[in-house]
Amino acid sequence: MMAESNDAIIDMEEEDNEETPAVGGDLGDGLEDSDSDSEGEEADEQQLAASATRPWSFEYYQGFFDVDTDQVVSRIWRSFIPRSSFMVAVNDKPDLYGPFWICMTLALSITLSGNIAGYLHSPGSYTWQYDFRHLTFAITAIYSYVWVIPGLLWVWLWWRGVKGKSSTLLALICVYGYSLTIFIPSSVLFTLSSGALHWVFVMTSMVLSGAVLFRTFWPIIKKKDKKLAAATIAVILLLHAALSVGFVVSNAAVVARNV
Numbered sequence: 001m002m003a004e005s006n007d008a009i010i011d012m013e014e015e016d017n018e019e020t021p022a023v024g025g026d027l028g029d030g031l032e033d034s035d036s037d038s039e040g041e042e043a044d045e046q047q048l049a050a051s052a053t054r055p056w057s058f059e060y061y062q063g064f065f066d067v068d069t070d071q072v073v074s075r076i077w078r079s080f081i082p083r084s085s086f087m088v089a090v091n092d093k094p095d096l097y098g099p100f101w102i103c104m105t106l107a108l109s110i111t112l113s114g115n116i117a118g119y120l121h122s123p124g125s126y127t128w129q130y131d132f133r134h135l136t137f138a139i140t141a142i143y144s145y146v147w148v149i150p151g152l153l154w155v156w157l158w159w160r161g162v163k164g165k166s167s168t169l170l171a172l173i174c175v176y177g178y179s180l181t182i183f184i185p186s187s188v189l190f191t192l193s194s195g196a197l198h199w200v201f202v203m204t205s206m207v208l209s210g211a212v213l214f215r216t217f218w219p220i221i222k223k224k225d226k227k228l229a230a231a232t233i234a235v236i237l238l239l240h241a242a243l244s245v246g247f248v249v250s251n252a253a254v255v256a257r258n259v
Contacts, residue, residue: 064170067095076102079178082211085219086175087166094170099177103146106184107138113190114251120191137250145243146176149236156232157221166220179212183247190251198248206244210237 075098078089111134150172157167165171186201213236221229 064095065097067093067097071095072098075178076181079181079212080208082208082215084215085166086178086212086216087171090171090174092165094168094174096170096173096177099146099173102177102181102184103142104139106180106187107135107142109184109187110138110190110247110251111135113187116191117251134250141243141246142180145239146173146180149239150176153217153232153236160224160228162220162224164220166216175213175216179209182209183244187247187251198251202244202248206241210240213237213240 071093072095075086075089078086114134151169154167154169154172182205183202186205189201190198214233217236218229218233221232223229
């Protein structure tokens with residue numbers, strides 16, 4: 001009996017020894033799978049980071065629109081009250097989301113208000129027609145202003161040796177785009193006012209939005225040559241005034257065609 005008992009114990013030990021490597025093998029396979037997964041994730045992150053540096057990739061432009069609603073609303077309110085540089089609201093994180101939709105909203109608002117005003121002022125016997133050319137003009141003028149003028153200003157600042165996060169092309173476009181926000185409510189009032197009030201609304205918007213540009217760009221430009229900086233600011237404000245006058249003139253032209 002003792003011999004049989006010893007044989008049974010030996011057999012059980014041998015079975016345990018045979019099963020142990022199998023468990024160890026499973027753990028080893030699990031570790032290998034975990035390592036391969038982590039390597040795959042690292043490869044994906046590296047590929048994403050590499051794509052973010054290529055201008056022809058979608059990831060490169062994704063960061064320009066990485067902004068939440070609270071940030072956009074805060075920047076919009078900041079553009080209405082130009083107490084200091086708009087770069088305080090940007091906080092080294094300019095975006096293109098706000099400027100893109102502000103420009104589109106403004107173009108549609110100016111077009112609709114102009115056509116509605118033309119309808120309201122047209123004679124009863126006149127067959128009113130919608131003017132699609134007004135929309136084309138508004139989109140071309142507004143987007144050209146927000147993209148081309150900052151591009152020229154960026155080249156000028158680069159040539160003058162002005163560097164910093166506040167003088168990047170993205171930051172300049174961001175400032176120009178948000179500065180036009182106040183023209184949206186002014187354009188809506190075009191439908192409820194006469195020609196004289198049009199000028200009052202637009203001039204008020206021009207002064208406030210021009211103050212945004214002045215308070216933002218003057219501290220950046222004046223670092224090199226104040227006389228040249230003053231001339232640059234004058235050109236910026238003159239172009240801004242030209243756009244503002246264009247809003248009134250285009251609206252008046254639409255109304256005149258329907259009278």
